[in-house]
Amino acid sequence: MAKDETPTSDDARPWQSYHTVYTNAKAGMDGVDKEKVQRIVYEMSQGSKYFENEERKEAFIRQKIENMRARCAKLSAEDISHFQMVAEKRILELEAARNLSRIWIHVDMDAFYAAVETLSNPSLKGKPMAVGSMSMISTANYEARKFGVRAAMPGFIARKLCPELIFAPTDFKKYNYYSDLTRKVFQKYDPNFMAASLDEAYLDVTEACKEKGITGEEIAEEIRANIFEETGLTCSAGVAANRLLAKVCSDINKPNGQFVLPNNRVAVMTFISSLPIRKIGGIGKVTEHILRDALGINTCEEMLQKGNYICALFSQSTAEFFLSVGLGLGGTDTPEVRLRKSISNERTFSATGDETLLYRKLEELSEMLSADMQKEGLCGRTLTLKLKTVAFELRTRAVSLQKHICSSEDILKHASKLLKAEFPISLRLIGLRISHLNIERDGALLDPTQKTLTNFFVSGDTSSKDVDGQRSFGLDTINFLMNNDNSDSFIGEHETHHTHSDVDDNDNSTLSSIAAQMEKFHNSSSDVTAYKVEGTSCPNSVTNGANFLEAEVGSSMGQRELFLWVNDYKCSLCGIEMPPDFVEERQEHCDFHLAEKLQKEESGSGFRNSTPKHRAEQKDQISSPSQRKKGRMSSKEGRHIPIDVFFVKSNQNF
DNA sequence: GAACGAGTTTTTC
DNA sequence: GCAGCGAAAAACTCGTTC
Numbered sequence: 001m002a003k004d005e006t007p008t009s010d011d012a013r014p015w016q017s018y019h020t021v022y023t024n025a026k027a028g029m030d031g032v033d034k035e036k037v038q039r040i041v042y043e044m045s046q047g048s049k050y051f052e053n054e055e056r057k058e059a060f061i062r063q064k065i066e067n068m069r070a071r072c073a074k075l076s077a078e079d080i081s082h083f084q085m086v087a088e089k090r091i092l093e094l095e096a097a098r099n100l101s102r103i104w105i106h107v108d109m110d111a112f113y114a115a116v117e118t119l120s121n122p123s124l125k126g127k128p129m130a131v132g133s134m135s136m137i138s139t140a141n142y143e144a145r146k147f148g149v150r151a152a153m154p155g156f157i158a159r160k161l162c163p164e165l166i167f168a169p170t171d172f173k174k175y176n177y178y179s180d181l182t183r184k185v186f187q188k189y190d191p192n193f194m195a196a197s198l199d200e201a202y203l204d205v206t207e208a209c210k211e212k213g214i215t216g217e218e219i220a221e222e223i224r225a226n227i228f229e230e231t232g233l234t235c236s237a238g239v240a241a242n243r244l245l246a247k248v249c250s251d252i253n254k255p256n257g258q259f260v261l262p263n264n265r266v267a268v269m270t271f272i273s274s275l276p277i278r279k280i281g282g283i284g285k286v287t288e289h290i291l292r293d294a295l296g297i298n299t300c301e302e303m304l305q306k307g308n309y310i311c312a313l314f315s316q317s318t319a320e321f322f323l324s325v326g327l328g329l330g331g332t333d334t335p336e337v338r339l340r341k342s343i344s345n346e347r348t349f350s351a352t353g354d355e356t357l358l359y360r361k362l363e364e365l366s367e368m369l370s371a372d373m374q375k376e377g378l379c380g381r382t383l384t385l386k387l388k389t390v391a392f393e394l395r396t397r398a399v400s401l402q403k404h405i406c407s408s409e410d411i412l413k414h415a416s417k418l419l420k421a422e423f424p425i426s427l428r429l430i431g432l433r434i435s436h437l438n439i440e441r442d443g444a445l446l447d448p449t450q451k452t453l454t455n456f457f458v459s460g461d462t463s464s465k466d467v468d469g470q471r472s473f474g475l476d477t478i479n480f481l482m483n484n485d486n487s488d489s490f491i492g493e494h495e496t497h498h499t500h501s502d503v504d505d506n507d508n509s510t511l512s513s514i515a516a517q518m519e520k521f522h523n524s525s526s527d528v529t530a531y532k533v534e535g536t537s538c539p540n541s542v543t544n545g546a547n548f549l550e551a552e553v554g555s556s557m558g559q560r561e562l563f564l565w566v567n568d569y570k571c572s573l574c575g576i577e578m579p580p581d582f583v584e585e586r587q588e589h590c591d592f593h594l595a596e597k598l599q600k601e602e603s604g605s606g607f608r609n610s611t612p613k614h615r616a617e618q619k620d621q622i623s624s625p626s627q628r629k630k631g632r633m634s635s636k637e638g639r640h641i642p643i644d645v646f647f648v649k650s651n652q653n654f
Numbered sequence: 655g656a657a658c659g660a661g662t663t664t665t666t667c
Numbered sequence: 668g669c670a671g672c673g674a675a676a677a678a679c680t681c682g683t684t685c
Contacts (some may be wrong), residue, residue, distance in 0.1 A: 050672050057663095113667090136673045138667065154672040197667070216658075270655050284665050315679095346674060392672085398660050431674085436659095 037148035037531065044157050053392035061289060068313055069296040074125050079307055087307030091323055099241070099332040103188075103216040105203045106238045106246035109182065110255035112199035117168040129166040130158055132410035138170055144253060175199075178231050189219060192334050194243075200233075202243045204334055217260045223257065228418050229392060241268065244330025247281050263560045272328035273301040278424035280325050289320075300325050339437075343378055344386075345369050346431025351390040353426035360416050363408075367431045370408035373434065380434030385418040390431035391518070397422065404438045469519045485614060 045051040075083075109115065113131040115235045118124045119142065128144035130137045134155035144150075147162035148203045159165050179198040186193040192202040203368050206218045212219070216239040227235050234256035239250025247427075252259040261271055277300055291297040295306050303310065303326030309321045324330070349361060373379065383405070384398040397418045406410060415432055 045672075056674095132673090138673090152673075155670055199667085282665075288663065317679095340676080341678095344675060348673060384660085394662080396661055400659060412672070429673085433675095433676085547669070603679065 027396050031146065032148045034148075040160055041123070041147075045159055061286060065294045067288055068290070069328070071313060072294070072309060075309075075312060079312065083308040084653055086311045087319075087323065090311070090320065091244070091304065091307060091327065094320070094324055094327055094329060094396075098265065098329060100265065100268075101206070102204055102241060102332045103206045103209055103219075103263065104138035104240055104243050104246040104332070105205050105216065105220050105223065106240075106243065106250040107182075107186065107203065107235050108237070108254070109199035109227075109235045111139055111141045111145075113139045113170065113175055113179075114144075114168070116174050117171070119178075119232055120174065121168075124166060124168070127166055128164055129168060129169055130498045131168050132618055133167065133169065134159075140165075146643060152240070172257040178233060181231045182227050182233075185223060185230055188226075189223055194335070199428075200237040201447060202246065209432070220258045222258070224256075242328075242330035242332045244281065245271070245328055246327070248275065251279070257544060268328040272326070273299065275300045277325070282321070283325075286336050300328070304324075307526075329601075340376075340378075341435050341437065341596055342372055342378070342435035343369070343380070343437070344384075344431060344433030345372065346429055348388070348429045351426055353424060353483055354422055358419065358430065359416065360425060362419055362432075362498050363429050365430060365462070366412035367408040367433050369434065370406060370411055373406045378434070379406040379438045381438070382407070382434065383414050384430030384431075384433040384435065385415055385417070386429070386433065387419075387425065390426045390428055392428075395422070400436065405434075406423075460528070506575075579649050 045054070055433055059231060059246060083136075114129055117129065117131055124141075125144065126142065128149065130144050130149055131138040132138045132155055137151060137155055137158055139151045139155050140149040140158070143163055144158070144162055147165070149158040149162050149165060156168060162585075175198050178290065182199075183193075183195060183201070186195075186201050189205050189208045192204070196202060196203040203223070205216060208219055215224075218238040224237055225237055227233065236254040236256060237258040238246040238249050238252065238261070238415065239258065240246040240249050240261040245261055245268065249259040249261050261267060276298060277283050277291060283291075295309050298307055305324045307323055307326070310322050314322065341416055345365055347361065349366060352358065362387050380396055381402075381404050382400045384396050387395045387397070389395070399414055399418060401414065407415070411432065411434070419430075
């Protein structure tokens, strides 16, 4: 169809209603003929199974939107007035918490993968190129973006848009190398910088500015110059009072540029007022669609104007996020170390229903996942099988195990069971994910048989041993001991039960120190015996508890009950009597008290496993329920705002 | 009501 | 010449159990 024709409906230009992500404004795509891109994407997709599935998803979202509109229409004047008050109150509270004292920089490498490829192959310079394959593109350089080619676009569509497009295969070894170089630069300006991905990072340069006596703008220039010097690559930067704004700012003068948003309220509000909501990290295609079509919200400012409807329709946490966006608020703290929650892999292949072939795929994935886990020293307890059918429908099937696993044999064994239950099925993708991870901070592999507290309650199994086949003290044990400041008691070896939260803040030196103190205590004599389970030697022997107070491990010092076998016979905590030769029973009994204690701790103080620094941070975060929520959100820079919450109420109507 | 498991959805590059 | 749309992580829901 000629460009100057003026059709009157979607029937004439059906691609207009096909919502792809490819027309979303991205750096370097300002001059792109979006309609042309949309038409080509539509034409190449139309009639495919993928397309049909996209239409199904789209229809579902439209249904949700209709539902929300209906609910809006049903709101009485009283309701609207009520929610207006709720919104105003919340806005005032958020406003009161505004922090303009920090200077954050978001650094984003320009077309990173493509730039690295060009660096190693200068003949690519000036030519449209993309990193990826015919099925999917990871990133495209700026020459390619002029044609509408962009990340997450299938290669065959990209080639249609730009027949001259050169493809380079992904090479993560190279990208990691250059990423490390950039991180060394970041480190100089903020030792606690937050890496968002290989090519992005957030830096709190407040202190660096003070030390150097220069502005955020000057620091950003310095960082960018340093990165170029170290890598030969350009990057862009955004400077603002919080991470959310800094991220938006870094995109403004891309590539090889920067934008500074002054740390004052007027500047922030002016900046945010006309900003399209899609520019905000965490607001994606679906959220944009819903806010626009259900509430007529297109800009951040409108989040505030429609605050009453936002409060009426969305869950509290989502409403709060949207109102924060309207105020230009974002994370200003340096979040505590975030440990990963899951690890996964998935592979797409030519659709098949051949069971032997599918099992083989599963075997490959199990081996890959196991290798990845062992590289990072992870074990997990929940295995999730992800399947994508020939019709692009997604299914997940999960199983939670009694033990943590990491071997490919274990993964395959359980994954096979899950897959078997789905046969007959024709698939184009299989994925495996392990969650409920058991993480040790120094990266060493934990004993895969060590169990979580939950497992303990479920199974009562006490058979775990360390890699040397010896029983060992886990960090839960240490925490337990920390919490029992009992200089007179003697505590022997016992079963270990780990939960990842229990190990959060124990570093090597701390643990060594604790172990040394335990050793000392172990060597001191006592007339009572506790936790006598097996007579194997252990490097983490128990030491005098008095010194534990000095250790940098979180503990609730208020609780100092004694746990021991009085006269080697009677439990000091509950009075139950158990002869010394009831080894297994005593083990289970000890574990019960340990678990009970840990559970109390878990539900009680949040400071249990924190270093003093983290305790202080956590204290700030938990000062109110709303702040708790905010803290959690800020730790991710609001990057991920699941849409589920939109439907908290509306779901009930389906 | 808290905790947990299973499943789904969203976002990002 | 033809067909053809990824991978990883997290957050949140609902339902169940205790």
